[in-house]
Amino acid sequence: MPEPVADRRYEPVIGLEIHVQLATRTKMFCGCELSFGEEPNTRTCPVCLGHPGVLPVVNAEAVHYALMIGLALGCDIAPRSLFHRKNYFYPDLPKGYQISQYDVPLARDGILGGVRIHRVHLEEDAAKLVHAGASGRIHGAAGSSVDFNRGGTPLVEIVSEPDIRSAADAGEWLRLLRATLKRLGVSDVNMDEGSLRCDANVSIRPAGEATLGTKAELKNMNSFRFLQRGIEAEIARQEEIVRGGGAVLQETLHFDPVSGGLSSLRSKEEAHDYRYFPEPDLVPLAPTEAMLDRARAALPELPAARAERLEHDLGIAPDTARLLAFRSELGDYFEAALAATDGGAPDARTLASWVTVELVPRLGDADPADSRVSPGALAKLAEMVAGRAVSQSAAKQVLDVMAAEGGEPDRLVEERGLARTESDELGAIVDRAIDQNAAAVEQVRSGNEKAIGAIVGAVMRATEGRADGGEVQRMVRERT
Amino acid sequence: MAPTSGDVSELTAAAAIDRVGAGEVSPAELFELYRDRAASERLGAFLLVSDNAPAIPAEAPLGGVPLAVKDVFCVADVPSTAASRILEGYRPPYTATAVERLAAAGAPMLGKTNMDEFAMGSSSENSAYGPVLNPWDEKRVPGGSSGGSAAAVAAGLAPWAIGTDTGGSIRQPAALCGVVGLKPTYGSVSRYGMIAFASSLDQCGPLTRDVTDAALLFRHLVGRDHRDSTSLEYPQPLEAPTAERLDGLRFGVPPELTGEGIERGVLDVFECVVATIEELGGGVEEVSLPHSAHGLSAYYVLAPAEASANLARFDGVRYGMRSGDGDLLSLYEETRAEGFGDEVKRRIMLGTYALSSGYYEAYYGRAQRVRTKIVEDFTDAFERVDLVLAPTSPTVAFELGERTADPLSMYLSDYCTVPMSLAGIPAISIPGGLSAGLPVGIQLAGPAFSEPRILDAALALERALAFDGGPARA
Numbered sequence: 001m002p003e004p005v006a007d008r009r010y011e012p013v014i015g016l017e018i019h020v021q022l023a024t025r026t027k028m029f030c031g032c033e034l035s036f037g038e039e040p041n042t043r044t045c046p047v048c049l050g051h052p053g054v055l056p057v058v059n060a061e062a063v064h065y066a067l068m069i070g071l072a073l074g075c076d077i078a079p080r081s082l083f084h085r086k087n088y089f090y091p092d093l094p095k096g097y098q099i100s101q102y103d104v105p106l107a108r109d110g111i112l113g114g115v116r117i118h119r120v121h122l123e124e125d126a127a128k129l130v131h132a133g134a135s136g137r138i139h140g141a142a143g144s145s146v147d148f149n150r151g152g153t154p155l156v157e158i159v160s161e162p163d164i165r166s167a168a169d170a171g172e173w174l175r176l177l178r179a180t181l182k183r184l185g186v187s188d189v190n191m192d193e194g195s196l197r198c199d200a201n202v203s204i205r206p207a208g209e210a211t212l213g214t215k216a217e218l219k220n221m222n223s224f225r226f227l228q229r230g231i232e233a234e235i236a237r238q239e240e241i242v243r244g245g246g247a248v249l250q251e252t253l254h255f256d257p258v259s260g261g262l263s264s265l266r267s268k269e270e271a272h273d274y275r276y277f278p279e280p281d282l283v284p285l286a287p288t289e290a291m292l293d294r295a296r297a298a299l300p301e302l303p304a305a306r307a308e309r310l311e312h313d314l315g316i317a318p319d320t321a322r323l324l325a326f327r328s329e330l331g332d333y334f335e336a337a338l339a340a341t342d343g344g345a346p347d348a349r350t351l352a353s354w355v356t357v358e359l360v361p362r363l364g365d366a367d368p369a370d371s372r373v374s375p376g377a378l379a380k381l382a383e384m385v386a387g388r389a390v391s392q393s394a395a396k397q398v399l400d401v402m403a404a405e406g407g408e409p410d411r412l413v414e415e416r417g418l419a420r421t422e423s424d425e426l427g428a429i430v431d432r433a434i435d436q437n438a439a440a441v442e443q444v445r446s447g448n449e450k451a452i453g454a455i456v457g458a459v460m461r462a463t464e465g466r467a468d469g470g471e472v473q474r475m476v477r478e479r480t
Numbered sequence: 481m482a483p484t485s486g487d488v489s490e491l492t493a494a495a496a497i498d499r500v501g502a503g504e505v506s507p508a509e510l511f512e513l514y515r516d517r518a519a520s521e522r523l524g525a526f527l528l529v530s531d532n533a534p535a536i537p538a539e540a541p542l543g544g545v546p547l548a549v550k551d552v553f554c555v556a557d558v559p560s561t562a563a564s565r566i567l568e569g570y571r572p573p574y575t576a577t578a579v580e581r582l583a584a585a586g587a588p589m590l591g592k593t594n595m596d597e598f599a600m601g602s603s604s605e606n607s608a609y610g611p612v613l614n615p616w617d618e619k620r621v622p623g624g625s626s627g628g629s630a631a632a633v634a635a636g637l638a639p640w641a642i643g644t645d646t647g648g649s650i651r652q653p654a655a656l657c658g659v660v661g662l663k664p665t666y667g668s669v670s671r672y673g674m675i676a677f678a679s680s681l682d683q684c685g686p687l688t689r690d691v692t693d694a695a696l697l698f699r700h701l702v703g704r705d706h707r708d709s710t711s712l713e714y715p716q717p718l719e720a721p722t723a724e725r726l727d728g729l730r731f732g733v734p735p736e737l738t739g740e741g742i743e744r745g746v747l748d749v750f751e752c753v754v755a756t757i758e759e760l761g762g763g764v765e766e767v768s769l770p771h772s773a774h775g776l777s778a779y780y781v782l783a784p785a786e787a788s789a790n791l792a793r794f795d796g797v798r799y800g801m802r803s804g805d806g807d808l809l810s811l812y813e814e815t816r817a818e819g820f821g822d823e824v825k826r827r828i829m830l831g832t833y834a835l836s837s838g839y840y841e842a843y844y845g846r847a848q849r850v851r852t853k854i855v856e857d858f859t860d861a862f863e864r865v866d867l868v869l870a871p872t873s874p875t876v877a878f879e880l881g882e883r884t885a886d887p888l889s890m891y892l893s894d895y896c897t898v899p900m901s902l903a904g905i906p907a908i909s910i911p912g913g914l915s916a917g918l919p920v921g922i923q924l925a926g927p928a929f930s931e932p933r934i935l936d937a938a939l940a941l942e943r944a945l946a947f948d949g950g951p952a953r954a
Contacts, residue, residue: 046574050793052567052675053554053576055708085789087835089812096792144808146797275835277844280680280786282709 009207010242012235013215014170014200015118015162018177019155020187021125021195022065027152028124029056029099035149048152050094055281058083062122062154063106065186067287067295069156070107070120072184072302080286081106081121083279088272091146092126099124100157102276106285113176113304116161122285127151156186162201162212167231171224174198179303179326191222198227202234204242213238214248218262220255230255233262306331314338314348320356330355333368336375337382345386354382358396362403372406373399381409391468394418418466426459426467430475433458444480452476489513493639493693497543507536507544510639511588514546518591518637523613523622525632527551528559529591540586542700548638550629551592552599553579553684554673558589562675563607564597566819567800576673577705578642578684585700590638593628597821598791599649599677601625602893605884606823613880614657615951616918620877623653623893629687630657634950640697641687646677647779648872648897650685651909655872655921658911658950660938661687662694663897665928666904667712670705676790678783679710681901691910691939695721698931715929723936724943726760732767732865737896743875745915750871753912753922756944757869762937767861767868771853772899778854779898780891781834781847787824788831794819826887851902858903862927867937870896872909872921900925908938911947919947 026033030047047054070077084102101121110117127148131141158177164170178189178196188195198221203213218234221227233255238248250268255261287295301309307325310316316324324331334355338348346354355368359378363371381398384390390398390413398412413419433455434441443451452473459472488496488505499505511533518529526548536544554560554572561567579589596606604612604627612627614620615635622631626643630653633641643650645663654661662685669684676682686697695718702714731754738750754764796802796815803818804810820828834843861868874895883890900907905928912922922941926934 046572049798051554051572051574051799052560052562052570052793053572053671053673054574055672055710057707057709087789087792089792089795091795091797091808094793094798095789096795097789273837275788275832275837275840277785277789277835277840280678280710281676 008243010204010239011207011209012165012167012231013162013203013205013212014164014166014231016160016164016170016174017199017201018158018174019197020069020158020181020189022062022154022156023185023187023195024059024061024065024154026059026061028059028062028122028154029152032152034153038149040145040147040149043149044151048094049148050096056099056279058282058285059154063285063287064291064295064298065154065184066106066120066122066156067291068184068186068298069158069181070110071292071295072180072299073107073110073112073117073120073158075107075110075117075120077107077287077292078104080104080284082284083122083282084276085279087275090126091144092129092151094127094148094151098126099279099282112180113173115163115173118159118161120156120158123155123157125150125153125155162203167228167235170200170231171228174224174227175326176303179328183300183303183328185300191224194222197222200227200231200234202231202238203248204235204238214250216248216250217252218255219252219265220257222257226255226257229260230262233260237262303328310348310352314352316349316352320349320352323356324352329367329369330360333359333375337379340376340379341383344383346382350386351379351382354378358399359403362399371403373402377402377407377409384409384413388420388468388471389413390418390420391466391471393469394420394466420466420468426463426472427475429459429462429467430455430472430479433462434476434479441480452480455480489517489636491639492689493542493545494696496545496639497541500543500545507586507588508533510544511546511590514590514638518548518632521632521635521637523615523618523631523635523637524594524607524610525612525622525628525635525637526591527561527563527594527609527628530558530589534583534588536586536588542582542586542696544586544588545639546590547582547587548591548593548629548632548641549579549589550595550626550641550643552595552644552675552677553592553642554675555579555589555592558592560592560675561608562598563595563609564794564819564821564824565608565801566794566815567675568608570800572673574673577670577707578701579673581703582642582697582700587640587697587700593626593632593641593643595628595643596625596649597824598675598787599625599644599646599682600787600823600827602648602652602890603878603880603883604628604631604653605880606821608821611880614877616658616877620879620918621656623656623873623877625649625653626661626687627653627657630654630659630661633657633659633687633689636950640689640693642684642697642701643687644674644677644682644684645897645901646681646683646783647901648894650687651872651897651907651921651923652893654687654909655911655919655923656877658919658921658947659687659689660691660694660908660910660942661685661921662698662908662931662935663900663906664698664702664931665906667710668714668906668929668931669701670703670708670711672705672707676786678786679790680786681779681783691721691908691935691942694908695935695939698935716932718932721932721935721939723940726757726762726937726940729762729867729937730865731757731762731764731867731869732861733764733869734767734769734772734861736769736772737870737899741874741892741895742871743915746871746873746875746920749913749915749920750922753941753945754869756941760940760944764869765865767865769854769857769861769868769899771850771857774850775854775899775902776891776895778847778850779894779902780830781843782851782902784827784831785834785844786831788828788835791820791824791828823887854899854902855904858899858905858925858927866926866933867930868925870923870925872896872923876915876918876920896923904928906931906934908934910938910942910945912945913947
């Protein structure tokens with residue numbers, strides 16, 4: 001007997017489509033430089049304005065970047081991929097068609113972080129429409145202007161297989177992809193500015209079933225938070241429909257970041273017929289062995305592999321390893337610091353936490369490479385702590401100074417008298433504290449461990465924090 | 481004795497270059513002579529005549545001999561309309577490579593010639609700016625779409641001209657006007673700046689008074705252009721043709737292009753040409769192009785399909801005509817409804833339909849397979865013969881209005897020229913003789929990049945046929 005609909009468990013099935021603006025010098029099919037907030041329509045030419053008689057010419061650097069992406073995602077590179085024309089009328093599309101890849105994309109069948117990659121292809125970005133009027137959208141606008149600066153910017157579209165099973169996983173996977181693209185240096189991957197854009201295909205099915213449900217396509221989620229909220233909202237919407245005995249319709253939905261809600265852009269019946277056909281103005285894209293070699297040689301160690309190495313080869317905790325790997329500037333900083341320790345103390349795990357736990361909050365938004373704390377200086381400080389030359393708490397004070405003003409840790413420790421108190425000197429202070437806290441000593445002796453705090457506190461006060469808390473505790477325990 | 485201006489206008493361009501070289505006439509005088517003729521013509525051949533001759537460097541190989549340019553080429557700051565209402569007032573911000581190269585070689589633009597709107601037509605009646613008349617008989621069409629260029633050369637309004645050929649648009653008007661027209665190998669001449677009709681077929685080429693002039697213009701047109709990804713470096717150096725005999729050359733006559741549907745008078749001239757070839761030492765044999773009968777059908781799917789996309793940019797947003805009430809949909813609809821002529825609309829609709837979801841395979845996909853078959857037909861033929869010989873047009877020039885009501889009869893005008901276009905191979909049309917007082921064009925086609933062979937054979941034939949003539953010069 002089938003279980004009641006209301007009790008059935010549903011499993012979300014999610015695939016992502018990501019558009020990445022490539023950080024090439026010039027546009028996809030003409031020589032115009034890419035735009036970074038220049039005056040509207042100043043980065044244009046007859047080609048990207050779609051004048052009569054012009055012809056597209058493929059940007060070699062864009063192809064190189066796309067090959068790097070394909071290879072980094074473990075894809076098969078097509079020996080000959082084709083450009084097609086995707087036809088539709090819109091004012092942001094000067095030719096009346098977008099040149100894109102269709103049935104034979106540049107790369108396919110890859111994998112990243114356990115999610116399979118369906119395809120990777122090259123295309124051109126549309127121009128930017130600015131609508132005057134309250135709605136900010138074309139309907140009801142008093143007038144619209146087109147800025148063609150963005151038109152023709154090279155885009156790579158990456159389509160995943162529907163291998164993702166939750167909104168959180170979708171966000172996590174997009175972070176990995178973003179880190180990977182950033183590491184490749186092929187894009188600014190800035191979601192606010194639109195150099196990384198993500199659409200999601202979402203469906204649900206009864207848990208355990210293999211067939212896919214009807215999907216909805218979610219657009220306009222321009223942050224990780226919106227992506228997660230959008231998918232969560234859509235899963236909830238679909239579950240409600242299905243539990244109510246209804247059927248999910250295939251449609252495209254627009255995510256509204258203000259309300260957090262989804263509104264329908266168009267149904268399946270209203271879907272465009274793009275009338276794709278091969279672009280006769282371009283020849284097939286056939287990467288030579290030299291082009292592939294160059295793309296392979298340009299691949300750095302990628303975040304997924306780096307996280308794996310940091311965790312397994314260096315014994316760094318998984319979360320810390322991922323943080324260092326996904327923010328490659330942190331990873332680079334950490335590895336530079338590690339190299340400066342010359343294989344000695346501290347161990348990698350400790351040093352990693354100095355970077356992620358102590359340094360990061362002191363950086364704010366700054367890139368660690370630009371900070372006043374050099375990797376060598378941080379390594380030296382961590383080494384001093386490990387060598388018991390300075391206490392953990394004193395070292396943090398030193399790091400505050402280093403982050404604000406720069407400087408060498410050993411010198412700062414000396415200047416500020418923060419060197420760890422010598423043990424015999426400390427012993428005398430501990431003995432004095434024990435003498436002066438007889439009541440606490442009595443309690444400790446009778447098994448109240450917490451009472452040790454009073455004695456330790458007295459020692460710390462007497463040493464003005466220079467003593468190592470752990471060390472003091474050990475000494476107090478020995479002597480009581 | 482110094483030549484009078486009347487003498488000079490009777491000269492071929494090559495002969496005019498010699499006169500310029502000898503100091504007997506200056507480029508400026510030559511330009512003025514033709515400018516005055518073009519400005520006062522009454523054939524409707526010119527849409528625009530240039531004001532001033534640019535300075536021509538003395539060493540320029542084309543000697544300053546002015547060139548008529550089909551209005552499908554963009555020229556910076558010069559109205560360029562493709563004979564369409566929708567581009568009225570449009571002045572391109574750049575110049576087409578072909579025009580730029582010829583101007584640099586010393587052939588300045590004399591003016592822009594009339595044509596079928598967006599090169600869609602075979603009679604030059606589809607111009608938004610009125611038809612072109614055939615100088616041989618002004619009640620007849622000059623052919624199309626490069627009818628203005630052909631008529632201008634035939635009537636002596638221009639020493640030479642360039643046009644574009646998609647399915648026969650250089651060769652057929654050349655035939656109907658009794659001049660020489662060469663459609664080069666696809667990719668040998670840059671398409672940059674040619675307002676596109678069907679990108680996989682469009683090719684620029686010369687329309688001239690004789691074969692030598694065609695070879696000369698062609699030599700200065702070819703070459704890889706980094707702005708056209710489909711252009712190629714011509715694989716061999718190009719010399720002026722010199723042949724007087726055809727010894728050892730094998731000519732193939734396809735029965736498919738010389739049978740039913742070809743006018744008797746055209747076939748009579750064709751047979752005379754075959755006899756002349758044999759007299760000159762050439763061998764003539766039958767060679768079949770079995771799929772060429774389907775060429776026209778495939779062409780009228782593929783060309784409109786590409787055109788439907790190529791013409792989507794004419795939306796009233798950025799340049800050219802603009803109409804509508806301010807709403808986006810009305811801007812698109814009104815601009816295109818008022819801006820395009822009937823034939824253009826017909827082809828946009830045909831092409832849009834052929835590419836539509838559910839029909840793509842049945843139309844576009846199938847037409848592509850026919851195209852492949854036609855390529856194979858020619859490949860097979862050229863294993864047996866050096867050149868294919870056929871009439872250029874099934875008929876001589878027809879009367880104005882005769883075929884405008886029946887698009888299919890108009891489309892049949894391209895029956896003999898479309899197969900070579902689909903195969904991307906070069907073909908020339910030269911005057912072969914007269915039928916009922918009107919010129920008949922003979923077409924020679926060869927494998928890709930065989931222009932030197934084609935031009936040599938055409939020159940030998942031209943000398944032997946001694947076609948003289950022409951209509952009274954305007």
